[in-house]
Amino acid sequence: MVLIVYIFVFIFGLCIGSFLNCVISVLCYNQVMKQDKKIFWDYDIKDNWAPKTDRQWLWYLERKINYDDYRGLKKNIVKKYFLRLTKRLDPGKRAMLAYYFWKKL
Numbered sequence: 001m002v003l004i005v006y007i008f009v010f011i012f013g014l015c016i017g018s019f020l021n022c023v024i025s026v027l028c029y030n031q032v033m034k035q036d037k038k039i040f041w042d043y044d045i046k047d048n049w050a051p052k053t054d055r056q057w058l059w060y061l062e063r064k065i066n067y068d069d070y071r072g073l074k075k076n077i078v079k080k081y082f083l084r085l086t087k088r089l090d091p092g093k094r095a096m097l098a099y100y101f102w103k104k105l
Contacts, residue, residue, distance in 0.1 A: 057081055062088045065097070075101075 051057040
């Protein structure tokens with residue numbers, strides 16, 4: 001995926017006639033991707049916030065998994081809520097986690 005973006009940015013840079021624009025675009029893309037994953041959340045949560053109820057855990061896990069932010073997730077917590085999360089998750093991520101937990105599709 002990243003390679004495709006690099007190729008697209010490079011070709012786009014050549015099309016407008018400036019190799020320098022292409023290099024700058026690639027560097028900016030790298031900086032955006034290295035930023036904290038909080039940019040994908042549509043609101044701020046406190047750094048020390050932790051879910052307490054089952055409803056909060058389902059909401060939190062759904063957001064973390066669907067936005068590819070797997071940092072801080074523990075396998076036993078995700079597995080505990082996985083069956084209740086299945087309808088809320090993206091089908092590809094659901095299949096990936098099912099294979100990870102039970103080694104079957």
